[in-house]
Amino acid sequence: MSRFAAESSCLPATPDALRALIEQRRAVRRFLDEPVPDAVLRDCLEQAVLAPNACNLQPWSFLVIRDAELRRQLAPVCLGQNAARTAPVLIAVLARPDTWRESCAAVLEQWPEPQVPEKVRDFYQRTAPFQYNQGAFGLRGLFKRALYAVVGRRRALMRQPNSHAEMRLWAVKSTSLAAQNLMLALQSHGYATCPMEGFDEVRLRKVLQIPPRAVPIMLLAAGRAADNGVYNPRLRFPLEQRVSWH
Numbered sequence: 627m628s629r630f631a632a633e634s635s636c637l638p639a640t641p642d643a644l645r646a647l648i649e650q651r652r653a654v655r656r657f658l659d660e661p662v663p664d665a666v667l668r669d670c671l672e673q674a675v676l677a678p679n680a681c682n683l684q685p686w687s688f689l690v691i692r693d694a695e696l697r698r699q700l701a702p703v704c705l706g707q708n709a710a711r712t713a714p715v716l717i718a719v720l721a722r723p724d725t726w727r728e729s730c731a732a733v734l735e736q737w738p739e740p741q742v743p744e745k746v747r748d749f750y751q752r753t754a755p756f757q758y759n760q761g762a763f764g765l766r767g768l769f770k771r772a773l774y775a776v777v778g779r780r781r782a783l784m785r786q787p788n789s790h791a792e793m794r795l796w797a798v799k800s801t802s803l804a805a806q807n808l809m810l811a812l813q814s815h816g817y818a819t820c821p822m823e824g825f826d827e828v829r830l831r832k833v834l835q836i837p838p839r840a841v842p843i844m845l846l847a848a849g850r851a852a853d854n855g856v857y858n859p860r861l862r863f864p865l866e867q868r869v870s871w872h
Contacts, residue, residue, distance in 0.1 A: 647813055652856050654818035657712045657849035661692070666815050667715065674808035679800035681754055683729040686801040688808075689718035689834055696833070703829045704845060709820035713847035718830070719805045721797035723790070724839035726758040757784070758796075764789050794841050801843055808846065818851035 667690060675684060691697055692715050704710035730750040734742055760767040767788040774785045787796045809819045822845045830842055 647810055651809060651813045652818070652860070653709075653820045654847075654851040654855035655708045655820060655857055656852040656855040657709070657714060657818070657847065658852050659712075659714065660850045661714045662812075662817055662848055666812075666817065670808055670811035670815065673811040674804045677800070677804040677807045679803065680796060681749075681757075682733060683726050683754070683758075684800070685722045685725060685729070685797035686804050687720045687722055687725075687840065689720065689836075691716040691718065691834075699833050700830070700845070703833055704822055704825045707822060707824060709822060709847040710845065712849075712852070713820070714849045715847075717808070717846040717848060718834055718836070718842055719801060719808075719844045719846055720836065721794065721801040721841040721843050722839075723793035723797040723841065724837065726754065726793075730754050758787065758793065760788070760790055760793060767792075798841060798843055801841075805844060805846065812848050816850070817848050818855065820847040821845075822847060 671688060671690075674688070675686070679685065691700065697710075697713070697716055700716060701707075701711045710716065733750050734747060737746070756770075761769075767790070771785075771788040774783060774788070777783060778785060787793045805821065809821065812819050823843075825842075825845055827842060830836065830845070836842060
């Protein structure tokens, strides 16, 4: 069996184990004062970046904050949330709409075979740059939008992203998948998490020196759950209210 076949083959299905892991994951608001080992964090981050993502450009980055003083500074940035105040580690999950160009080059440089297939090289040197380059002041994106409006009358095509705002959304989609991987990986090691959107982005950027075009989508608190860490029983709407079958 080839390496690629081995990598893509499905392992024996374990739906019960997966369901148990997903059901165990809760947003925990209070944590024990117990550090998360670096080896565990690294293992979980390695699993996070296995998430599917657009064109394999992996538009994400993670800031792992273990330093006590830096965590202390972040607590008020997170509006005093108990998860931010008590977690032994915080992870800033950043979407990176600004790294597509470097990633195109990196894919070709790090291709896992001796020769890069010509179709792959052409995609990362021509197709992806056309698709993701919005140009100065977004003018290239405006041109593409007009072009697609005309061409789209004759055939189906991918019409986005065509603006810097759409590039942000593009990066956030992939990064959110990686964040879910990260939370489930931590849960598998016995560490709880709390994804936090409630923070002052201006102050967060200042404290962590986040690049201007990076998009902080969440701060993830992680650690051993305290006994009183889960505040409320789980509530999910019935599938009938959210799912349509066609």
